[in-house]
Amino acid sequence: MYADLIDFDTTGKVSADIFHSEETYRRELSTVFARSWLFLAHESQLRAPGDFVTALMGEDPVIVSRQRDGGIRAVLNVCRHRGMRVCRQDSGNTKRFTCSFHGWTYDTAGELVKVPRETEGYHDRLDKKGWSLTPVTRVESYRGMVFGTWDPDAPALIDYLETARPALDSFIDTLGSDIELAGPMKWRIRGNWKMPAEGLGTDGYHAETTHASALQAIGGMAEPSRIFQYSSAAGHAAAMTDLGVTQRMHEKAGVGPSPHGTNDTVTVAHATVFPNFSFIGYSGPLRVWQPRGPEEMEVWGWVAVPAGLDAETRRQKLRGVTVSFSSSGVFGCDDSENWSEIAAVGRGFVARSTPLNYQMGMGFDDPAGTDLPGFDVRTGHLFNDIGARGFYTRWAELMDGPELALTPSAPPPGANGRG
Numbered sequence: 001m002y003a004d005l006i007d008f009d010t011t012g013k014v015s016a017d018i019f020h021s022e023e024t025y026r027r028e029l030s031t032v033f034a035r036s037w038l039f040l041a042h043e044s045q046l047r048a049p050g051d052f053v054t055a056l057m058g059e060d061p062v063i064v065s066r067q068r069d070g071g072i073r074a075v076l077n078v079c080r081h082r083g084m085r086v087c088r089q090d091s092g093n094t095k096r097f098t099c100s101f102h103g104w105t106y107d108t109a110g111e112l113v114k115v116p117r118e119t120e121g122y123h124d125r126l127d128k129k130g131w132s133l134t135p136v137t138r139v140e141s142y143r144g145m146v147f148g149t150w151d152p153d154a155p156a157l158i159d160y161l162e163t164a165r166p167a168l169d170s171f172i173d174t175l176g177s178d179i180e181l182a183g184p185m186k187w188r189i190r191g192n193w194k195m196p197a198e199g200l201g202t203d204g205y206h207a208e209t210t211h212a213s214a215l216q217a218i219g220g221m222a223e224p225s226r227i228f229q230y231s232s233a234a235g236h237a238a239a240m241t242d243l244g245v246t247q248r249m250h251e252k253a254g255v256g257p258s259p260h261g262t263n264d265t266v267t268v269a270h271a272t273v274f275p276n277f278s279f280i281g282y283s284g285p286l287r288v289w290q291p292r293g294p295e296e297m298e299v300w301g302w303v304a305v306p307a308g309l310d311a312e313t314r315r316q317k318l319r320g321v322t323v324s325f326s327s328s329g330v331f332g333c334d335d336s337e338n339w340s341e342i343a344a345v346g347r348g349f350v351a352r353s354t355p356l357n358y359q360m361g362m363g364f365d366d367p368a369g370t371d372l373p374g375f376d377v378r379t380g381h382l383f384n385d386i387g388a389r390g391f392y393t394r395w396a397e398l399m400d401g402p403e404l405a406l407t408p409s410a411p412p413p414g415a416n417g418r419g
């Protein structure tokens with residue numbers, strides 16, 4: 001039982017093995033990733049019919065595209081002929097996707113529309129309808145954010161996101177409601193995907209140590225007047241703080257007034273939508289921690305910017321994020337160093353067998369934050385592992401639950417002259 005690998009009632013332990021085990025990783029793909037709603041795209045990337053982006057759902061590549069009827073559809077980006085990746089671009093606009101191996105061609109809905117040498121090779125008996133690209137079971141949007149799931153029994157997206165919405169709404173509202181995404185920037189790092197996912201949900205604790213030099217350079221951390229974290233049964237987690245904190249950070253750094261306001265409104269500082277979609281408030285970085293094995297991940301990063309910014313303001317905004325939270329940004333480098341070292345040292349037999357401590361704040365959850373509208377979930381102080389405990393509780397629940405039952409449609413009869 002994966003539930004036995006965590007204990008948040010008495011010891012606060014998490015087994016180190018869950019960050020290294022190949023077997024655990026394989027089960028994550030068929031349970032956690034196959035049965036959750038996963039972030040795919042933002043609607044601003046798919047404005048016109050034929051606009052598409054490629055995305056990942058766990059290790060499964062998909063194409064997400066705007067249809068002629070205005071809907072958004074996603075299909076597995078794997079050719080039905082020999083399993084080649086059909087589309088190898090990040091994004092674009094097209095009517096057709098042609099596989100570069102033998103030329104099978106699909107429309108944006110995934111229907112197989114053209115097969116080279118269909119007459120000579122298949123004697124015009126190929127049932128093309130039966131060999132379309134595998135559709136993603138469900139695709140839904142929330143405030144422009146497009147998610148997909150393979151699970152036909154998943155709750156509606158809006159319900160799945162219920163306890164993530166205070167953070168997600170705050171992220172979007174702070175940027176001005178009408179946003180678009182710049183990116184993605186993609187990079188690979190060693191490390192298990194769960195480390196940054198829990199971190200962006202819960203780990204304000206690391207900042208003073210991991211980012212000590214960077215914080216020194218910008219004048220140190222400002223004390224927020226209100227800050228708390230929340231965690232939910234759905235596994236989502238976030239840290240919320242008052243907007244005034246960014247103002248005080250700006251003052252300390254001597255870089256002029258914060259563009260984000262100075263009031264005590266509580267807004268999202270950082271959050272993770274279970275399982276692997278994270279964002280940072282105010283400045284707009286979005287992340288998907290793409291799993292690439294138990295000790296490897298591909299980071300996909302975008303920056304959300306208000307739509308219609310003039311070119312110079314947009315450039316400055318993107319530059320601000322690039323120097324802080326990108327692959328080469330000061331905070332980004334500090335963070336990935338930790339995740340890579342954990343992956344490296346945790347390969348040891350003894351290291352993998354040694355439980356890790358997720359006790360912080362256990363039993364001291366502060367219900368005071370619940371007076372804030374919309375936060376009817378458990379809350380704690382900044383220095384609290386509450387978000388991680390919620391994340392791993394949900395994770396274990398899915399890991400111990402059934403794998404996604406795939407019911408691929410039976411291939412149609414052959415084209416061999418007898419079928």
Ligand code: FES
Nearest residue numbers: 079081082099102
């Ligand atoms: S693998 Fe795609 S056409 Fe052959």
Ligand SMILES: [Fe+2]
Nearest residue numbers: 207210331335
């Ligand atoms: Fe960090």
